[in-house]
Amino acid sequence: MAEPRYEAQEINPDSEGKQQWRITDKTTDSRIATSYVKDHADLIVKALNFHDEMQSPPESALAKTLADLITPKQLVAIRAIASAMGLKGEDECQRTYGCHLEEISRVAASALIDDLKSRNDSNRTEREQWNQSIGW
Numbered sequence: 001m002a003e004p005r006y007e008a009q010e011i012n013p014d015s016e017g018k019q020q021w022r023i024t025d026k027t028t029d030s031r032i033a034t035s036y037v038k039d040h041a042d043l044i045v046k047a048l049n050f051h052d053e054m055q056s057p058p059e060s061a062l063a064k065t066l067a068d069l070i071t072p073k074q075l076v077a078i079r080a081i082a083s084a085m086g087l088k089g090e091d092e093c094q095r096t097y098g099c100h101l102e103e104i105s106r107v108a109a110s111a112l113i114d115d116l117k118s119r120n121d122s123n124r125t126e127r128e129q130w131n132q133s134i135g136w
Contacts, residue, residue, distance in 0.1 A: 006032065006048040008041035023048070061097040061108040074109040075101065081116040092116065 009022045011034075021041035023032040032048070035041040063069040078101065079089040093101040096112060104112070 004045075004049045006045045008035075008038070008045045061104050062099060063103060063105040068105045068107075070102065070104050070106060070109040074106065074113065077113050078109065078116065081113065081120060085116065085120050087116075 003026075005025060005027055007024055007026055009024055011020045011022045013019050018036050019038075021035045021038055023035070023041055023044050024030065025032055033041075033044060035044065075089075078093070082089040082092050090101045093099065093104060093112060096115065097104060097108060
């Protein structure tokens with residue numbers, strides 16, 4: 001996991017003597033917000049770091065070598081399963097990993113295939129239950 005980008009820094013008390021906490025972006029050293037309550041500052045930092053983490057693809061999702069790159073069969077499978085569900089494989093990869101389908105590793109592709117299959121199976125089960133409930 002990467003180094004957290006945001007942190008809460010204790011700063012000098014204000015004119016009334018109240019302790020303050022500054023939420024800072026460590027990459028630019030810019031102030032994001034100020035809080036009088038340490039717990040609030042910590043919560044803001046945690047939320048910002050979580051959001052930042054979710055915006056970048058997990059390192060394990062990206063292929064590191066050509067040998068690790070998604071296979072043509074996996075590309076076809078992802079696109080076919082997603083299409084059968086009325087989705088686009090590229091969009092599902094972006095949603096899941098935050099990167100292009102052609103950039104992911106074989107392991108990430110396998111996990112995406114499993115995820116799509118399980119979602120497709122649960123959709124099928126829900127449809128079957130619905131059909132039974134209405135007598136089809």
